[in-house]
Structures are given as C-alpha cells and as structure tokens.
Amino acid sequence: MAKITFPDSFLAYTDSVREYETHTTVYRDLELELKKKYPGIENELDKSSLALDGQIYQDPFLEEFGAASEIFFIPRIEGG
Numbered sequence: 545m546a547k548i549t550f551p552d553s554f555l556a557y558t559d560s561v562r563e564y565e566t567h568t569t570v571y572r573d574l575e576l577e578l579k580k581k582y583p584g585i586e587n588e589l590d591k592s593s594l595a596l597d598g599q600i601y602q603d604p605f606l607e608e609f610g611a612a613s614e615i616f617f618i619p620r621i622e623g624g
Contacts, residue, residue, distance in 0.1 A: 546613040548574070551592075554617065555584040569598075569611075571604040592617040 550558055558564070560577055568574045571594065594604040595616040599605055602620060608614065611624040 545611055546574075546609055546615055548617075551617055551619070553619070554582075554588050557582045557588060561570060567611075569608055571607045571609070572598045574615075575605075589617070591620060593620045594618075 545567055546565040546569070548566060550562055550564065555562070555570060564578075566574055568577055575589055578589065593600045594607065595618055596604065596607060596609055597613050600618070
C-alpha cells in the first residue's frame with residue numbers, strides 16, 4: 545500500500561493522524577478517499593502540492609503511483 549504523510553496543517557482534520565495507507569493508485573481517487581474519510585480536508589488538499597517518490601507536483605490530479613510509493617503533502621510555493 546502507498547504511504548501518505550500529512551503535514552501539521554492537516555492534523556486538525558485527521559484527528560492527529562500523521563500517516564495513512566491507501567490501496568488507490570491514482571491521485572484523483574486518493575483525493576476522493578481522503579475527502580470521504582476526513583471531512584473538511586478539502587481546503588488543505590487544494591492548498592497543497594504533492595511530493596510523490598521525491599518528485600513534486602503542483603497539480604497532481606492525474607498522477608499515478610505504485611503500492612510502494614511514498615506521498616507527502618506540502619504547502620504550495622507561491623511566487624510573485
């Protein structure tokens with residue numbers, strides 16, 4: 545199962561759960577799963593980028609990952 549690590553900003557929605565494992569293999573399915581399991585997490589997901597096996601994605605909607613993948617949500621970098 546892929547392993548997800550949540551940042552501190554997610555902990556209020558995950559009841560302080562820092563790590564989560566999933567059977568999904570596509571980010572859009574993971575996002576739906578997290579929204580269902582952790583109501584209210586939508587805003588944090590929308591404000592986050594995804595680090596998937598060391599590669600950072602700003603818009604990961606169609607990204608696929610494997611069962612041994614490590615996934616980290618990180619704050620988006622804003623430019624200006």
